[in-house]
Amino acid sequence: MxxxxxxxxxxxxxxxxxxxxxxxxxxxxxxxxxxxxxxxxxxxxxxxxxxxxxxxxxxxxxxxxxxxxxxxxxxxxxxxxxxxxxxxxxxxxxxxxxxxxxxxxxxxxxxxxxxxxxxxxxxxxxxxxxxxxxxxxxxxxxxxxxxxxxxxxxxxxxxxxxxxxxxxxxxxxxxxxxxxxxxxxxxxxxxxxxxEKYLTLEYMMNGKFISSVETSPNGNYTLLRYMVKNKAKTDYYTQLRNQKGEILRDDNFLNDSHWLKHAPSTLYKIKTEGKRNMLVIQDIPEGKENVLVADLPEKSFVISPKMDALYYYKEEKGPKKDKKVIRHLDPDDRQPNWRNRSSIYKYDIGTGISTPVTFGYHSVSIMDIHDNGNKLLLGIYKRDWTKFPFYRTSIMEYTASNGAVDTLLSEQFGIDAAYYVPEADKILIFGSANAFNGIGKDLAKDMPANDYDKQMFLYNKQKKQAIPLTKHFNPAVQFGQFDYKNNSYVFLAENGSRKSLYRLDFKTNKISQIETKEDVVRNFSVSRINGSVWYIGQSTKNADRAYRIEKNKTHMVWDLSAEKLKGIKVSECKDWNYTSEDGTVIEGWYFLPPNFDPNKKYPLLVYYYGGTSPTQRTMEGAYSLPMFAAQGYVVYTLNPSGTTGYGQEFAARHLNAWGTRTASDIIEATKAFAANHSFVNAKKIGCFGASYGGFMTQYIQTRTDIFAAAISHAGISSISNYWGSGYWGIGYNSVAAYKSYPWNNPDLYVKHSPLFNADKIHTPLLLLHGSVDTNVPTAESVNMYNALKTLGRTVEFIEFTGQDHFILEHDRKISWTNTMFAWFAKWLQDNPKWWDDLYPSISL
Missing domain, CATH: 2.60.120 (Jelly Rolls)
Structure with missing residues (x-):
């Protein structure tokens, strides 16, 4: 050659x-x-x-x-x-x-x-x-x-x-x-x-990923958006594909462009020339560009369905903080830009005139615009720390032609979003089962619902009444889009460890599942005109694939997974559910190491979250379980009590528990898994989790010694400190510690805090934390580290400078992941070399 x-x-x-x-x-x-x-x-x-x-x-x-x-x-x-x-x-x-x-x-x-x-x-x-x-x-x-x-x-x-x-x-x-x-x-x-090649950290941190899909209203064209990682560099690009999935275009105009909702196939995007931001539209397939607005007043806006106006947000800067002495005005005042407020303005495309739609102290958001372009649903959010629940929502209907306002809902709690139902005088509302005085609850009367377990309601504007649509529907609702052709609403929901697509039929208010080819649908888009559905997803043994559903038939239009996994052997995945003493089924699954030999003994890793969204059946991610399995482990994961996606009662177990039932599920399921699988070395079991999962890691060690090594990333050690110091501590605890505070329920805040039970921890524990974590303050790991050092226990604390709740910077993320690998290798594979090379012994 x-x-x-x-x-x-x-x-x-x-x-x-x-x-x-x-x-x-x-x-x-x-x-x-x-x-x-x-x-x-x-x-x-x-x-x-x-x-x-x-x-x-x-x-x-x-x-x-x-x-x-x-x-x-x-x-x-x-x-x-x-x-x-x-x-x-x-x-x-x-x-x-x-x-x-x-x-x-x-x-x-x-x-x-x-x-x-x-x-x-x-x-x-x-x-x-x-x-x-x-x-x-x-x-x-x-x-x-x-x-x-x-x-x-x-x-x-x-x-x-x-x-x-x-x-x-x-x-x-x-x-x-x-x-x-x-x-x-x-x-x-x-x-x-x-x-053979296996899944590695390098694979997870490099390569191509499908980030989203967006189909045109007529269903003829679709935008597939990609993220390409190459070491520390990340690029983004977009492809225009036809119904068959064939690539029609791949150019700069497609980047950051979107479909106009009320045009068959017209794209819009913001173009910048000098100091001007222009709103440009482009008809597909012609490709001709037209400037709709030559000089945008703001870059954050919503286009009216009639394309005669833009509604944009104008931020008003609040009182500045003194650089040397800060008087805090609110528990949320530590958060950046909290003092700023936003108002809504209308920009008339024909005249170029802007007029204020709202004015006041509270921020207002546009929830939806009616297809007639004249009606807007506006959300006003208020907070009162002396009144539980703390956050309340008002929904107003604003008439653009004359400025008339109709208050539909006033200071209701548990409401997140609202949308006009096409061709009906009704509104689709998302929120907690606790909303509307609990009409959506499928629980005992005195048992509050988990606000993170989202539900849907249909609100009649004339009667000013709401009916629950998902009261007896176990999956937790995520988001959706209207299908005008079939008079329905297609939405995504947490279906246990899966994410599935469903259809709400407005004629019957009944919900049916849409068959999909992947365990986890990560993103989807619906054609408003012809009802076709595009989605991207992945499962336990494959990366992203893109599909189109039309007339109840599914067509794969792009198999990125085949390209990425060529020559790579992915660990085998099997289901294994645990049934607790009271008959509750705890869903779980596990990965085997490559070239698995059932006659050998393997160390076991157990991964969990528990607070409160489910672990999903995906192959890729920062905590890719088959990536860990590729290093010679059996890796088991489960969704314990308190997880959303399994029905209201299961999710409600999260409230006022802070680990009680969740820890029992994890401990007993781990014991049963090891006992029922002869290839597991029961003396070499490790566990790990992050955030609430990090809390669970610490808390579990106070209740059992079955683990030979444990890792807590950004874990909570003192519930009261997290409640008061984390940016979202009070808000999160309004669910996790429902109506409980350090002064009225000290047992919950003390007895469930790992810090106050540190003397019970004997498992070698690795604490990982970002140095500027605003969600779970770094002090949570510092406190536990100091406690265990005082007790003479085996503990390591690794802090990643400049990182928040997630370790995202490229080099630090590599170090973070290798630190976990090395810790488990040391304690579960009797190979301390990696850890010793990363963190050599220092005597001071």
């Missing part, structure tokens, strides 16, 4: 396929190719150095986006560099690439033996080079470099330069010597490491 010299200038490291593979087909060669002679302009460079072949060896390397030719070493393990038949007296180059895949952490050394001029590259980075054409002996490496392997892949490339005058045949072999071992292994014939 011969490559063009111009292409050689961009040769680099390519895909990772399996440096530990036993098959010799994994090593690949690019070249050899002829190198044109370098034009020597001067005898030396700016640093007085003469020209050397080192420049060729050390130059940047980037393999083309395709596979090279498979190459096999000789019987002694050497790769022999082929010579070009005729090179016109020029130098030539060949590049060999190897894929190194590891399930576990290890350190060792790469050793290159042979004759010739070589340069070594690891993960696109130049490491070192050697220009000696003759080897001293086969047992002496001409080039060595230390190599640290974490679960995942390394790409090793060896660049060889051949000069016309060389009389010695260039040949090399590259071996890996793992620390603590005496025998090296050839990269092309590894026997101790996996020959």
């Amino acid at each position: 011969k490559l063009k010299p111009t292409l050689l200038l961009t040769l680099a490291l390519g895909s990772v396929a399996g440096l530990f593979a036993q098959q010799p087909s994994n090593p690949q060669i690019y070249g050899p190719v002829e190198l044109p002679k370098t034009l020597i302009v001067d005898s030396t460079d700016v640093n007085k150095k003469a020209y050397s072949n080192t420049l060729l060896l050390n130059a940047a390397l980037t393999l083309p986006n395709r596979k090279g030719e498979a190459v096999i070493p000789d019987e002694n393990g050497y790769f022999r560099i082929p010579k070009l038949t005729a090179n016109n007296g020029n130098n030539s180059m060949a590049v060999y690439s190897f894929d190194f895949i590891s399930e576990t952490y290890s350190t060792g050394e790469l050793n290159l033996y042979g004759k010739g001029r070589y340069a070594l590259y690891i993960d696109n980075k130049f490491i070192k080079s050697i220009e000696k054409t003759d080897a001293k002996a086969d047992s002496v490496a001409i080039l060595s470099h230390p190599l640290t392997l974490t679960p995942g892949k390394k790409i090793i490339a060896v660049k060889a330069i051949i000069l016309p005058k060389d009389s010695v045949e260039a040949q090399f072999k590259i071996l890996y010597l793992k620390k603590g071992q005496k025998t090296e292994e050839a990269l092309a014939e590894q026997k101790t490491l996996s020959k």
Whole structure:
């Protein structure tokens, strides 16, 4: 095979396929190719150095986006560099690439033996080079470099330069010597490491992800939006596809564009020229652009269905805080921009005149605009810390033509959103079962509902009455869109560990499930005119796929998963439910490690949240369970009592419990799982969770010693401190600690706080926290760390600077994830090397 010299200038490291593979087909060669002679302009460079072949060896390397030719070493393990038949007296180059895949952490050394001029590259980075054409002996490496392997892949490339005058045949072999071992292994014939690729941290943090889907009102076209991660860089782009899923366009106009709701297929977006923001529309498929508004007053707006006006929000800055001395006006005054308020203005597109629609101290939001363009539903939100529930909503109907206002609901609690039902004098309202004096409750009379378990109501404007639509519907409602053709509302709901699509028929007020091909529908869009539904989703063994449903038939339009998972083995997933003593079924499922052997014993990881949304059956994510399983664990997860998506009674168990029933479910289910699966090593069980799940990690250790290691990310150790110090502590506890406070229910705040039971914790505990966490203050981990250190218990506290509730910055996220991997490897796999290398012992 011969490559063009111009292409050689961009040769680099390519895909990772399996440096530990036993098959010799994994090593690949690019070249050899002829190198044109370098034009020597001067005898030396700016640093007085003469020209050397080192420049060729050390130059940047980037393999083309395709596979090279498979190459096999000789019987002694050497790769022999082929010579070009005729090179016109020029130098030539060949590049060999190897894929190194590891399930576990290890350190060792790469050793290159042979004759010739070589340069070594690891993960696109130049490491070192050697220009000696003759080897001293086969047992002496001409080039060595230390190599640290974490679960995942390394790409090793060896660049060889051949000069016309060389009389010695260039040949090399590259071996890996793992620390603590005496025998090296050839990269092309590894026997101790996996020959297959598994899910890794690198996979989770890089690559393409479908972020959303938006179909045109006539259903003929759809926008598929993507997020592409490449290390610390994240890019976004949008594709326009037809009904068959074929790509029609992929250009800049599509980015940040949306469909006009009341036009068949017209896009709109904001374009910026200098200091002006223009509202531009584009008809599809013609593609002609028109400027609808030449100079937008604000960038946050809603377009009237008649396209004759914009309604926009204008923020009014509140009183500034003194930079040295701050008087707090409210428990929420610590939050950025809390003092600011927003009003609604109307911008007349025909005249360019703006007029205020609302004025006052309280912020007002537009909930919906009627199809006639003349009626608006406005939401006014008030808060009173002395009156429970603290947050109340008023809904007013505003008539744009004359400014008339009709108050539909006044200071009701438990209401989140409201929408006009098409061609009806009714409003679809989202909220808690506690709303409307509890008419939507399916609970005992004295049992309050979990406000996070969302319900739907149909409100009659004339009668000013609401009827519950989901009272006996177990899934928790998320969001939806109207289907005008079928007089229905298509919505997404938490269906236990799944997210499913449902249809509300306004003729009967009955709900039916829409069949989907994935466990978790992540996003969807409905055509208002023809009723087709597009959705994206994933399951436990696949990444994102896009589908179209039309006339009750489902068509896959884009299988991104097949592209991403090519050559990757995903862990097997199985269901396993636990039945508690009272007969409650706790849904759970587990992942097996790759190349699972039922006759072996494996450490077990248990993941949970519990506060109060369900863990979902997805493959990807920061806590990807198959990613953890790929490191040699059985990974079990469950949705314990208090989780939404399983009915009102199950969700209501979250109230005034702070872990009581939830911890029992987790502990007993874990015991039963280990007892019922002979391949689990019951002495090597770890657990982990974040936020409320981090609280559960700490709390569970105060009630059992069955775990050999535990991880709490952003966990709550003192409920009272979280209640008072977290930005949303009071609000969240108005549900989790319903009507309970430190002064009227001290047992809940003290006996359920891990900090006040720290002496009962004996499990090695890792505490992780962002240094600027505003949700769960960092002090929650500090307090528990200090307590356990005082008690002489095994505890580590790792703080990530500049990070909030989630660890998002690229390098810190890698460190955060590797810290969890290393902690479990230390305590569950008896491999402390990774942890010790990350955090070496320091005596002070």
